[in-house]
Amino acid sequence: MFTIVKSMKIANPGALPLIGLSLLLTACATGGNLSGGPRTVNIEAGATPAAAVLNASMNSLLQQTSPSYLTVVVNEKASSSGAQDSDGIPKALTSGSGFVIDSAGYLLTAGHVAVRTGNTVDARGSKGRIYQGKVIAIQRSPDIALIKLRNFSGIPVSPAASPCIRPGAALFSLGKPHAQGDTARIGQLKSMSFGRPVSYSGFGYPDAMVLRMSTRKGESGGPVFNQQAKLSGMMVSTLSDGKGRSLNLAHALPADMLAKFACANFSCSPAWRRLAASSYKSCKA
Incomplete structure (x- = not known):
């Protein structure tokens, strides 16, 4: 809605x-x-x-x-030395945008948004529902990260x-x-x-x-x-x-580029695998 x-x-x-x-x-x-x-x-x-x-x-x-687009807030990985507020809750580091690529709740965003693996994530869906998740993979170049959301119910791209x-x-x-x-x-x-x-x-x-x-x-x-x-x-x-x-x-x-990263980090669909096997370098100017 x-x-x-x-x-x-x-x-x-x-x-x-x-x-x-x-x-x-x-x-x-x-x-x-x-x-x-x-x-x-x-x-x-x-x-x-x-x-x-x-x-x-x-x-x-x-x-x-x-429905596949979410806004994300990335929080410091919870640890005894992690940044926390006065209530002991991990502090927010960054916010950005992202999108779900699989109905199991795998979400892609930029690596500089996710910062590092293990950071926790709050993601808001199209109907206002907030999903919790974690950064499970990150690549510095190209700048991509993979987040796994818990209990996601929605439509992937x-x-x-x-x-x-x-x-x-x-x-x-x-x-x-x-x-x-x-x-x-x-x-x-x-x-x-x-x-x-x-x-x-x-x-x-x-x-x-x-x-x-x-x-x-x-x-x-x-x-x-x-x-x-x-x-x-x-x-x-x-x-x-x-x-x-x-x-x-x-x-x-x-x-x-997105497909190659995604398929290297989880069992992606045939459509994503076919895309991962292609290259933008073959495109005509």
Whole structure:
């Protein structure tokens, strides 16, 4: 159950060099409590042909994809030396976005959101239910983590059959920007490859898709879907110029990177295994 709120924002990719990068991460200085209740999704679209393509069908697309998207708060691993508040409860470290890839409750997010294996997680689903879980696997490059949720009841994402996306194709992401509500961003693929590795704070990736999309902190780990509501990637960072101004460009890990990591860490479905056997490098520019 969710409510859709639409707003239009004009995207301006600009021509400035891609020399800045910000993690789409929200640090939790205080307890990162998740509120319950049905989800409200704000739709933000740039004034592009891609926005026009998807805007009319977003209600149907969100009906298909929103149940698999969750917001997550990651807490310090419980231990005698772990960070705790005055009540002895582990302190929240970070918050971000994620998505369930298997009905057993396996969830993917960015590695820099999960921080380390063993950390505990509170994840809020589309109907407001809060699930508890634990970070069970993490990879620093590409920047991915796997979380196992307990007693999950919901619908996992359906992965795209191929990692390849045509440049200019319409895409949309789901995430929760810091101090804002759940947001669907409509954009388009600029390129399947950034062309060089990126590193930050012990994490990074060898390459990434470049999206024409204005993302914000808190959206790390959020899913990226194509026009058929199939998972096509995961948000990891946003690009800015030398003065920190947004270029309305973002990086997302391609679907085959996600599949390779997932299938190496649990018994994934045939659809995920087929995707893991493919490579974005074979995609035509």
